[in-house]
Amino acid sequence: MSSPRIEVDLSKIRHNTWTIVVRLKALGIGVTGVTKAVCGHPAIARTMLDGGTQGLAEARLSNVQRLRKAGITCPVTLIRTPMLSQADDVVQVCEASYNTEMTIIMALAAAAIRQNKVHGIILMVEMGDRREGIMPQDLGEITQQVINMPGVALKGIGTNLACLSGIAPDAEKMQTLSTIVNEVEGKCGIFLETVSGGNSANLPWALGGYPNGRINNLRLGEAILLGVDPLSGNKIGGMFSDAFTLVAEVIEADAKSASPSVSFPDPSLAGLRIVPKSGEITRLILAIGHQDTDVRELSMPPGNTFIGATSDHLVVGTKHATFCVGSEMRFQMNYGALMRAMAAPDIQINLRHNWSALCAHDAHSPSKHLAQF
Numbered sequence: 309m310s311s312p313r314i315e316v317d318l319s320k321i322r323h324n325t326w327t328i329v330v331r332l333k334a335l336g337i338g339v340t341g342v343t344k345a346v347c348g349h350p351a352i353a354r355t356m357l358d359g360g361t362q363g364l365a366e367a368r369l370s371n372v373q374r375l376r377k378a379g380i381t382c383p384v385t386l387i388r389t390p391m392l393s394q395a396d397d398v399v400q401v402c403e404a405s406y407n408t409e410m411t412i413i414m415a416l417a418a419a420a421i422r423q424n425k426v427h428g429i430i431l432m433v434e435m436g437d438r439r440e441g442i443m444p445q446d447l448g449e450i451t452q453q454v455i456n457m458p459g460v461a462l463k464g465i466g467t468n469l470a471c472l473s474g475i476a477p478d479a480e481k482m483q484t485l486s487t488i489v490n491e492v493e494g495k496c497g498i499f500l501e502t503v504s505g506g507n508s509a510n511l512p513w514a515l516g517g518y519p520n521g522r523i524n525n526l527r528l529g530e531a532i533l534l535g536v537d538p539l540s541g542n543k544i545g546g547m548f549s550d551a552f553t554l555v556a557e558v559i560e561a562d563a564k565s566a567s568p569s570v571s572f573p574d575p576s577l578a579g580l581r582i583v584p585k586s587g588e589i590t591r592l593i594l595a596i597g598h599q600d601t602d603v604r605e606l607s608m609p610p611g612n613t614f615i616g617a618t619s620d621h622l623v624v625g626t627k628h629a630t631f632c633v634g635s636e637m638r639f640q641m642n643y644g645a646l647m648r649a650m651a652a653p654d655i656q657i658n659l660r661h662n663w664s665a666l667c668a669h670d671a672h673s674p675s676k677h678l679a680q681f
């Protein structure tokens with residue numbers, strides 16, 4: 309099997325999707341599956357749909373085009389504000405998009421009219437993350453303009469927290485969003501179908517027993533793919549955090565560990581290359597580097613330590629004498645490592661189903677060994 313590669317266990321992703329969809333459904337919240345971290349990988353997208361998501365969401369048009377090329381016909385929403393230069397293509401492949409700029413909405417409307425379509429608009433409201441969003445005081449006027457504009461249909465309001473500033477989407481924020489929605493509806497005399505409260509970071513709130521008010525949708529990527537809450541890094545009860553495994557190959561295994569006497573022109577480099585003292589540690593070089601993933605965010609298997617990395621090399625100290633040239637080492641990835649690795653041209657993606665492991669997992673009550681919120 310070729311390496312480096314990512315082994316993707318689709319059954320675990322399906323299990324994660326289904327688990328969170330069922331829990332949120334009981335609360336009146338639908339899930340949109342976010343595929344951006346896997347670059348719109350069609351099989352993973354299909355697995356999310358299989359697991360019960362109401363459509364998909366993507367940040368990049370190229371990924372949506374990949375989904376469409378693979379024959380996926382479900383509604384796809386663009387969650388990053390469309391580029392003005394891409395308005396025509398956005399209307400062509402996405403049913404709806406999240407928007408914050410009148411200029412872009414007007415371009416989408418014009419494109420929709422040309423294509424004899426109606427493009428759905430969800431307005432993003434700023435609630436403290438200071439990334440995308442319309443300031444709440446401007447929302448009424450923009451809403452009114454969108455309602456009056458041919459070519460587009462206002463589908464809802466959304467917000468996004470915890471991305472740029474790490475502000476948690478807590479009960480208070482979510483209640484404020486509900487209030488904003490009610491006010492806009494009253495002011496404009498409309499009913500908003502979708503109120504999208506946020507991303508995976510909203511799960512502690514959603515599952516925490518707070519009233520969900522008007523929020524009836526969440527856009528989930530990380531929680532489904534990695535089974536973790538992005539803000540705390542905690543595992544979500546009953547979900548798998550090892551659906552993805554990165555496998556890299558050893559290209560050098562030697563004993564230079566014990567010879568830090570080599571002199572380095574740059575002292576900061578020397579620090580990276582000296583193995584922590586212990587005679588038994590062997591240095592391994594693996595054929596993967598910064599160009600492939602966020603190597604610092606790989607979790608080292610037990611008995612191995614990260615020593616350093618360059619664009620194409622990862623140096624690991626190992627206590628296991630069994631590693632030799634040609635051996636493979638397996639890593640779990642966090643979100644940053646995953647999204648880069650999935651986009652790396654040199655990493656092969658290997659899909660598998662492992663239903664038997666799933667049954668064992670269910671039989672042994674997953675909540676026992678996975679932390680709950």
Ligand SMILES: *Cc1c(COP(=O)(O)O)cnc(C)c1O
Nearest residue numbers: 342387468507508527528529530
């Ligand atoms: C990335 C993103 C999401 C999904 O975030 P996860 O943490 O992967 O669940 C949702 N909404 C917007 C606007 C995003 O940019």
